[in-house]
Amino acid sequence: QQPVQSPQAVILREGEDAVINCSSSKALYSVHWYRQKHGEAPVFLMILLKGGEQKGHEKISASFNEKKQQSSLYLTASQLSYSGTYFCGTIDQGAQKLVFGQGTRLTINP
Amino acid sequence: ETGVTQSPTHLIKTRGQQVTLRCSSQSGHNTVSWYQQALGQGPQFIFQYYREEENGRGNFPPRFSGLQFPNYSSELNVNALELDDSALYLCASSASRTEAFFGQGTRLTVV
Numbered sequence: 001q002q003p004v005q006s007p008q009a010v011i012l013r014e015g016e017d018a019v020i021n022c023s024s025s026k027a028l029y030s031v032h033w034y035r036q037k038h039g040e041a042p043v044f045l046m047i048l049l050k051g052g053e054q055k056g057h058e059k060i061s062a063s064f065n066e067k068k069q070q071s072s073l074y075l076t077a078s079q080l081s082y083s084g085t086y087f088c089g090t091i092d093q094g095a096q097k098l099v100f101g102q103g104t105r106l107t108i109n110p
Numbered sequence: 111e112t113g114v115t116q117s118p119t120h121l122i123k124t125r126g127q128q129v130t131l132r133c134s135s136q137s138g139h140n141t142v143s144w145y146q147q148a149l150g151q152g153p154q155f156i157f158q159y160y161r162e163e164e165n166g167r168g169n170f171p172p173r174f175s176g177l178q179f180p181n182y183s184s185e186l187n188v189n190a191l192e193l194d195d196s197a198l199y200l201c202a203s204s205a206s207r208t209e210a211f212f213g214q215g216t217r218l219t220v221v
Contacts, residue, residue, distance in 0.1 A: 002152075032209060041200060041212040042153065087152050091207055097166040098143060098202070098210055100152040 001026050003090045005101035012078050012108050020073040020104045022088030031064050031071040032089040032098060035082075042087060045073075075106070083108045113137060114203045116213035123191050123220050131186045131216045133201035142184040143210065144176060145200040153200055159184055160206065188218075196220045 003024045010018050022031060030049050034042035048064035048071060060082075064071045075082055085103045092099075113136035123129050135142050141160045145153035155168035159178035173189040182203075188195060196219050202210035 029207065034212075041214050044209050044211055047209045089210075095166070096141075096160070096207065097155050097158050097168070098204075099155055100145075102152045 135203035
């Protein structure tokens with residue numbers, strides 16, 4: 001079952017904050033976040049394994065609410081380099097395969 | 111650099127032909143997953159190999175097949191190519207259910 005991401009697209013000015021959401025209809029084992037720039041492969045950002053876990057990566061952090069089967073990616077004080085399409089990937093409880101959402105396109109303008 | 115390499119990087123094939131794409135996994139990783147990514151879409155799961163066995167498959171027809179070798183490298187084979195098979199094919203290497211790292215992809219064009 002493919003996770004659902006929202007919003008589909010975001011346009012920000014440099015320095016603004018953004019939140020990207022990912023939700024699943026199934027119980028999740030883990031949530032993975034990736035960023036993909038045009039013409040390139042997805043780049044791994046972080047993995048979240050436990051309910052309520054929050055992780056950070058410079059000014060990019062994420063949370064995982066296991067009970068709600070939801071994860072959110074937080075980008076603070078966005079930089080031009082943050083532009084790209086963000087994908088969440090999920091592994092269901094008891095499953096092996098990593099399944100991706102449809103992506104959220106983030107555009108950062110100067 | 112993820113340590114995951116794919117070959118070739120670009121390929122043009124004619125409808126009806128067969129193609130083989132290759133992926134070398136990152137050292138220490140025993141799992142390889144293959145994805146198809148159409149323009150503007152998220153990666154779609156094709157199948158996954160764990161220790162040379164297929165252990166998960168997405169909604170792709172049997173003409174999509176694969177192999178994993180003892181060194182954990184992998185191949186994706188597609189028979190009877192169709193125009194809609196044109197896409198970026200990505201392999202991702204991981205140690206079972208941990209973080210997966212992608213290769214740079216193979217851009218396949220079917221004409």
